[in-house]
Amino acid sequence: MNDFRRIEELAERLSAILPPGLRGLRAELEDNFRAVLRANLERWDLVSRERFDVQSEVLARTQKRLKALEARVAALEAQVSGGGRREA
Structure with missing residues (x-):
């Protein structure tokens, strides 16, 4: 966690x-x-909320593209299998 200001605030509140x-x-x-907060938070693999949101958006776009590609592959497979039947 790079934002040690929040750790300072939490320590003050405690x-x-x-x-x-x-x-x-x-x-x-x-x-x-x-000291305890820093030691424990550094052990965890945490990311900032901003970084999490960016990665969530990237994942959503990737999933959308994957679905489109899967549909395209299915359409191409249908064309290939449909075309093969006509020739036989």
């Missing part, structure tokens, strides 16, 4: 909801939250 007794440890816990 530290903000700490019980009053732990507020003195806020900075230390926020650093720990940040």
Whole structure:
């Protein structure tokens, strides 16, 4: 995940909801939250929403072209098999 700003925001939110007794440890816990979040998120194979949307569009276009090609092949096969019967 390249957008570490979101990790920073999440770490701040987590530290903000700490019980009053732990507020003195806020900075230390926020650093720990940040480290844990980064370590775990980097292990996952995540992509940005923008990248996901682009790939979804590419897939949709590819599927559309594949269907058109399949229809074209079926039509050509029908012509070949239909033409072969006339000659026999």
